[in-house]
Amino acid sequence: MNALRALALAGSLLALAACSTVGPNYELPADAKINAPTARGPFMGANAPAVSQAPLPAGWWKLYDDPVLNDLVQQALAANTDLRVAAANLARAQAIVSEADDAGGFKTGVSAAALHSRESGEQYLLSEQLPVENLADVGVKVSYQVDLVGRLKRAAEAARADAEASEAALDLARVSVAADVARAYVDACANGHELAVARHTVDLQAKSLAATQALVKAGRGAVMDVTRSRALLDQSRAALPGFESRRRAALYKLATLTGKPPAEFPKAVEACVAPPTLKQPIPVGDGATLLKRRPDVRQAERTLAGATARIGVATAALYPNVTLGFGAGSTGLLADIGQPAANRWGLSSLISWTIPGQGERARIRQTEAGADAALARFDGVVLTALRETETSLDAYAQDLRRNAALKAARDQAALAETQTRALYRAGRSPYLVGLDAQRTLASAEAALAASDSQVAADQVTLFLALGGGWER
Template identity: 75%
Template sequence: MSTLRTLAAATSLLALAACATVGPDYKRPDVAKINEPAAQAPFMGSASVAVSQDPVPDGWWKLYDDETLNGLVQEALAANTDLRVAAASLARARAVAGEADDAGGFSVGASAAAMHARESGEQYLMSEPLPVENLADAGVKVSYQVDLVGRLKRAAEAAHADADASQAALDLARVSVAADVARAYVEACSAGHEIHVAEHSLDLQQKSLDVTNRLIAAGRGTSLDATRARAQVDLQRAAIPSFEAHRKAALYKLAVLTGKPPAQFPKVVEACATPPKLSQPLPVGDGAALLKRRPDVRQAERTLAGATARIGVARGALYPNISFGLGGGSTGLLADIGQPAANRWSLSGLISWTLPGEGERARIRGAEAGADGALARFDGVVLNALRETETSLTAYAHELDRNAALRAARDEAVKAERQAATLYKAGRAPYLQGLDAQRTLAGAEAALAASDAAVAADQVNLFLALGGGWETAPPVKTVQAQR
């Protein structure tokens, strides 16, 4: 009868465990900044003709129609070392979540042992020694830990939220790697373009020096004209090494981003002299789509969910731990194992409870403060995502305006240089006037080339702020350490 009462009590406790879970259930807080209408609205900078409110495509780098860039990004997304670190962290977080899922509930154990030994006679209150015997013990035990108030459930929720946050961290790393590859590719091609512009200006200056030397030989110039022309040639030549260094640095960065040593940089990019350009307005979507897409926003929210679940874990410490066990086996002489005289069984229950003190209540307050901090961080990530996007949109639009003005100035400088050269050759203008026109043209060409590079870099920065590129990324290649 007592056994039936025990089972009835166990059933009642299991029913209680099924409907009682301490701590708050997570839902996105109504006061979170992500819920504000201004955060969901179109971007202020989306009115520019250079952008559209079309959705951001998964592989935004494909908008450049550059097969070399596409291949480099795909290679980096599969082999980048930072992504390998993030993928390993995700695998670990998922393993921890699996361990949390398995906590509590049923567990089964088995044991078996045999020995040739002599037991102590005195432990049985006998004065004579016992004979040497073959002894054995075998048994099976089944236990069940009752999650009385859902503490283990909350711990599993927190572990799964951490795993979700690790997944978001991997996606965030993918966004960064794709943007870093595109930026390095832009830098390499822009440096090649600036080298081409500098070499072209140097060629023009060298031709001007040759013309000056011929005019001096014909008695129509002075040695001062030649000195000035040589100085201009040297100035143009001095600009080239820095562009070469920038290109090499970008090439080395591309190699490392794709998981290779610097010496194995992509040789095809070394000859690139034209920065990639978009043939259509840059798609940016709106605030609502941005906040759904950005992995750091998702990471911050899952961190908040985990912090909320840990409040329940802390509150669960206020309640007792309950477990039940059922065991059976056989212990005795080896020859009698399995016989009724050696068989045994047991049905047990255990309640353990540490009376709550200030320490337990302090842990609850700490968990609640942790959730408040996670909400503040979530709000900060949302606001920062919107700020980065608006800032990038503004920078892109203003650089395009600057680029258009520089292009017009370059075109005028070309006309002025040609007119000055014609007048100088005809003896109708001093050499200094032609030299000033050449300097103006060289400066305009260099400024336009730098602006072209800035436009391409601003496009990549804007795509980075928009947070796309992780949705269809290939699996990361894992490399196992020596086991």
Template identity: 70%
Template sequence: MKRLALFAAAGLLALGACTTVGPNYKVPEAAAVKAPAAQGPFLGAGSRAVSQDPLPPGWWRLYHDPTLDALEQQALAANTDLRVAAANLARAQAVVGEARAAGEPTVNVSGSVERARESGESFLLFEPIPPENLADVGLKVSYTIDLVGRLRRVAEAAQADAEASQAGLDLARVSVAGEVAAAYIDACAAGEELAVAGRTVELQARNLAVTERLTAAGRGTALDVTRARALVAQSRSSAPSLIARRQAALFRLAALTGKPPAEFPTAVADCAVPPKLDRPIPIGDGAALLRRRPDVRQADRTLTGATARIGVATAALYPTVTLGLGVGSTGLLADIGQPAANRWNAGSLISWTFPTGGERARIRQADAAADASLAKFDGVVLNALRETETALSAYAQDLQRNADLRAARDEAAVAEGQAQRLYRAGRSPYLTGLDATRTLAQADAALAASNSQVAADQVKLFLALGGGWEQAPPVTTVSRR
């Protein structure tokens, strides 16, 4: 009894002395995410095209385009990249369950029945032992005391990994939402540029008809007609590449929504006007950006896991204590459960690998891994701010360029009309009208391309802001059976 009391006292003492080795995670004060300049307004926030209002979830709804809304919902539910990210998250969550279960008691149940003849000499008998039916049944319960918090640190690291995987899924959602919007805009922009090319061909064809009539009346030359025909052919040459670009965008939309190319969204095939915003883009500030962007959260969780693994490595310096209890019955099959065959045991096991340079080297490895994770965390934060400022600058400048091109197109249209009237009245040479027509065609094409660029800039800015994952639908799973 005295020994049992001492054993119990020692066990209680060990339990009372439990602690958790290694550093507890907190964002370092010197981390880039805490810099005052990273928390304030953006440098490009002064543009009239943006506001400091919070970015709403589902930013694509700002376009008020039902077709785009439907495509986004389909992609967020069925995109294959999202299915991969969702499966990785499920695996990480299962690892968390495994890590937490390591701190629970382990129960082993065993049983066996056999017909055997034992060796007589093993029992110091010189005559054979007849064959008998033998059996063994047992129950063993063991529990590892988390003396220095190794298991807690393992579970903490696994939980951080799972949270990083969740952030990875959200990051994939941001990317998919941006790709869908970009492909949709590209398809519509190609349609708009095709329409502009068609109008240019019509303009050149009318110019050709006028030139042929004037030449027939003796007011022109065969060279004028040849030049007019060349312009018509040149204008027609841009259509095939635009058609191919639109088809590529449609096929990209099909793949993004989890469908084969033949099932591209037919509703987009006739789109000829890129979606437009009717309000400034809400961008918030740096603090909101860093809270929202999934890659920043993913880097933070990765650093959390790396910090927890320092504790796992440090715990190897301390002994492992396991308590065990076993009961069972071993003997002849007919005697199983009888007092003579029953057995039990209770005790503890202390194992300790004497610390050497190897264990301390592993702690240094964990420290270095945490340092690398912090550096990556800082890099992700700085990159998020850089991407956003770059997107804001590009958007503002391309908006100004678009306004200038619109003014140039309007002036070119006026000049072209004046030149044609003067040519028909015989008060201007053919080359003047030809040059005016060419200038108008170029201005129309440049404005259409600029419209496409402005719309693409908007998507890049939304991508840099990192929204679109907050209210995403669950990813559709596909059965393997």
């Protein structure tokens, strides 16, 4: 009868556990910034001709149609050390989920022991010495921890949310690594481009110096013209080491991003003298797709879910812990193991409860404050994602306008330099006018090359803000 009562009690507790879970059930707050209509609508800068409202495709770097860049990104995704760290963190979080899922429920233990000994007679209130015997004990124990108010369930929810946040962190690392590779590739090629422009300017000015020296030698110019021309040439040469240094730094960064020592930088990029260009407008989508796509937004939302579940874990500390158990075995002389006289079994129940005090209630308030902070961080991440995208769109549009103006200025400067050089050779223009025209052309060429580099960098920054590549 006692056994039947214990089983009835166990059934009642299981039924209670099935319908009792303390703490709030997670749902995205209605007033979260991600639900704002202005956050989910079209971008303000999406009407520029250089972008489109088409959805951003996965693998955005493939839009450049550059095999070298594609290969570098794939190498980085396979070997980058930051990604290895993020992957290990995800594996750890997933193992914690397995541990949380396995907590509570049924636990089974098996024991077996054999002993050759002489027991103390006095422990059995006997005055004579007991004989040496072969003793044994074998048994099986089964216990079940009743999740009375859902503490284990909430803990598992928190662990799963943490694992999903780690998964989003891995996606965020992938987005960042792909953007870093593209940016380093752009930097290497852009500095190669600016270096080539600077070398071309040096070559033109060297020819101009030679022509000026010839004219002076022929009595058609002043020695001061040669000095000024040589000074301009030396000034242009002084810019070359800076471009070369930045190009080498970008090559070394590409090596480490792809998991290699700097000495193993990609040789195919060393000769690159033009940054990659897009042959189509950048697809940007809208705010709703952005916030769904960005891994940092998903990470912050999953962190909020985990913080909400921990309120239930803390609240469950106010209630008792209930464990039910069953054990059976055989204890006695080795020869009698398994015989009715040595067999045993029993049902048990354990209820433990620490009377709640201010500490337990303070921990609940701590978790509630943590959830409030997680919501604030989530809102902040959403607003930052929108701000970064709008800022990148505006910067890209403005730099494209500046680039177009610089192209026009370069073309006019080149025309002016050609005209003044012809006039000087014909003796119809002073040398200083031609020198100023050369300086203007050199400045225009350098400014345009720098602008080309900035436009390419703006594209990568915009792609990074859009966060594409690993949608869930």
